[in-house]
Amino acid sequence: MRTAFLFGALLMAASSLGCSLETIPFVRPSPRSYALPRLVRQCLDGFAEPSAVTIEDYGAEPRRPLRFVPVKERLAKMALVKEDADGKLEVERVLHLSWDAQGGHGQHCYKFELRGALDEALEEESGPVMGVLGIGPHGALMVGTDALDDASYDVEGQLLHRIGFSQPLLPAEPVGVGARWVYATDGHLRGEFVDLRMTYQLLEMTGTKLRLSMDQEVDRPAQTVRGRKGEGTRVEAERRRYRALMEVDLVKAPLPTVRFFDAEGREVEQIVVGWSDG
Secondary structure: HHHHHHHHHHHHHHOOOOOOOOOOOOOOOHHHHHOOOOOOHHHHHHOOOOOOEEEEEOOOOEEEEHHHHHHHOEEEEEEEEOOOOOOOOEEEEEEEEEEEEEEEOEEEEEEEEEEOOOHHHHHHOOOOOOEEEEEOOOOOEEEEEEEOOOOHOOOOOOOHHHHHHHOOOOOOOOOOOOOOOEEEEEEEEOOOEEEEEEEEEEEEEEEEEEEEEEEEEEOOOEEEEEOOOEEEEOOOOEEEEEEEEEEEEOOOEEEEEEEEOOOOOOEEEEEEEEEOOO
């Protein structure tokens, strides 16, 4: 009774003020969006320590520490570009990103939406793939998707490989132009054992803008890769050698724009990021 009285009083007050109460439209959330809080938490819990790199040359003076301190509330589009069947570069995926949260260790987390990656009927039913992409203060990247079904789980694996091999890893110590450092690891990436070595060189440093080169060596022995449901897929040994040019802004454009070249100097892949204010 009291609730009905209060609601009636509100209606009378609104009428006397010459305004009307309108129903707030309800937007049904995508089933995939329910995974986002968990993915944001994983992002916030990560990046406690910088990736271990070995500095081979500290570069010229002046040297300074390099840290990612992104501007908050920014929007971005990340285009993943790759060769088509005719050897021409074409846009394969576009991620729409928005800044979401900052963790206690300086990591920043961006929610993203990826349309067109699923079968049209599936995307119509459950919405586009959604996920979180994070960057730590030393450039380490993480990416996770809703993985609601096998199709979006496969997309997550593709993003992990593409983005995971494009990290602008920075040393903890101060460096200058010409500095060179190495990141090497052997371990599992989404059930696949790989031996990875990245050699970075700082080519230019203007304010917060950096231009890096990266020589990447990826060795994968023949193995059986376990899938989401424990099934095994046999893959052959593979060795990849790439050279990449990478541009970032430690404040305004922390996610890297990268161009990959094969051993013959032919451009085979790009990651292009465009930024705008939120």
